[in-house]
Amino acid sequence: xxxxxxxxxxxxxxxxxxxxxxxxxxxxxxxxxxxxxxxxxxxxxxxxxxxxxxxxxxxxxxxxxxxxxxxxxxxxxxxxxxxxxxxxxxxxxxxxxxxxxxxxxxxxxxxxxxxxxxxxxxxxxxxxxxxxxxxxxxxxxxxxxxxxxxxxxxxxxxxxxxxxxxxxxxxxxxxxxxxxxxxxxxxxxxxxxx
Numbered sequence: 182x183x184x185x186x187x188x189x190x191x192x193x194x195x196x197x198x199x200x201x202x203x204x205x206x207x208x209x210x211x212x213x214x215x216x217x218x219x220x221x222x223x224x225x226x227x228x229x230x231x232x233x234x235x236x237x238x239x240x241x242x243x244x245x246x247x248x249x250x251x252x253x254x255x256x257x258x259x260x261x262x263x264x265x266x267x268x269x270x271x272x273x274x275x276x277x278x279x280x281x282x283x284x285x286x287x288x289x290x291x292x293x294x295x296x297x298x299x300x301x302x303x304x305x306x307x308x309x310x311x312x313x314x315x316x317x318x319x320x321x322x323x324x325x326x327x328x329x330x331x332x333x334x335x336x337x338x339x340x341x342x343x344x345x346x347x348x349x350x351x352x353x354x355x356x357x358x359x360x361x362x363x364x365x366x367x368x369x370x371x372x373x374x375x
Contacts, residue, residue, distance in 0.1 A: 182209045186373045191252045198359040215241040228305050230265055231258040231292035239296045252296040259334030261287035266334045275324050275335035283315040289357045306361035308352030315346050
């Protein structure tokens with residue numbers, strides 16, 4: 182495991198992808214979950230949305246943090262033509278989202294909020310992603326076999342739809358999966374080595 186100078190990392194996320202990234206980065210952590218209603222002011226756009234929600238997810242923990250705790254909260258937004266494509270709740274919503282993304286570029290924006298008893302720091306990464314023209318049959322196959330309801334934009338780049346449908350990405354691949362790992366690692370190292 183990476184040396185953290187007696188700091189305790191708390192990941193406030195139920196995402197299996199974010200959990201796996203922390204394990205693969207060899208960072209010792211624990212998961213703590215406190216539900217929060219993920220709503221944001223309608224005037225926010227793009228990175229403002231993910232920054233706001235990452236900070237909002239930290240708010241229930243602030244009174245319980247200890248001296249050497251570093252709380253990590255995160256939110257991912259798929260931003261396409263000035264619209265946030267959140268998590269789909271039905272197959273119909275997922276299909277509509279994927280039809281919008283088909284044949285076009287979109288941005289995947291992940292914000293990560295680092296909270297200690299002394300400071301709160303929010304950073305984000307933006308990755309541009311280009312889908313090929315997806316047929317209805319391809320979209321239907323993906324939704325039927327992968328159930329993409331816990332993912333912003335109704336897709337996972339690491340799944341079948343990413344393998345066959347994504348033509349190009351500009352930026353961090355792990356960011357599209359759900360966590361800009363290099364940025365998280367560098368920020369944590371700067372905090373624990375202050």
